[in-house]
């Protein structure tokens with residue numbers, strides 16, 4: 001099935017060019033194919049994802065506002081930084097269409113005891129944006145990532 005799909009995808013620009021009889025058609029078709037790339041591929045696969053996650057987690061664990069919350073500070077000490085980077089990378093890889101399988105705990109289970117507030121969520125989102133900007137992740141991919149991260153908010157934030 002995959003081989004079939006790959007072959008069809010490879011042939012699509014040629015078929016479009018033949019049908020419309022113009023070089024422009026094959027350019028347009030190539031662009032359409034590009035638009036169909038997974039978010040994982042557009043982020044540069046695991047190389048792109050791990051670099052951003054590394055920077056993001058370093059910012060989070062050093063953030064004084066977050067560490068004022070004693071539960072977050074304690075949680076950070078329970079879960080080593082390399083473990084967090086590994087699990088968050090695996091998760092981002094999976095949910096963006098990559099080949100990974102997330103093996104960590106569910107978001108509610110791993111965050112409920114951290115007593116995370118709305119404000120702490122905003123602090124985290126600001127740090128995430130800084131990492132995305134630092135590595136020049138384009139606006140379209142940033143939005144898709146924020147939409148994905150947003151789906152976890154109800155399981156992570158427990159107070160106003």
Ligand code: HEM
Nearest residue numbers: 072075076078079087088104105110116120121124149152
């Ligand atoms: C204010 C926001 C957040 C803070 C302060 C925070 C902090 C933490 C801390 C301290 C831990 C370790 C907890 C423990 O072992 O007791 C943890 C685990 C984790 N967090 Fe977050 N987190 C936040 C949001 C997120 C978001 C948005 C994601 C992903 C969408 C995420 C993904 C993870 C993962 C994958 C783990 C490891 C789960 C496991 O133990 O298997 N976190 N987080």
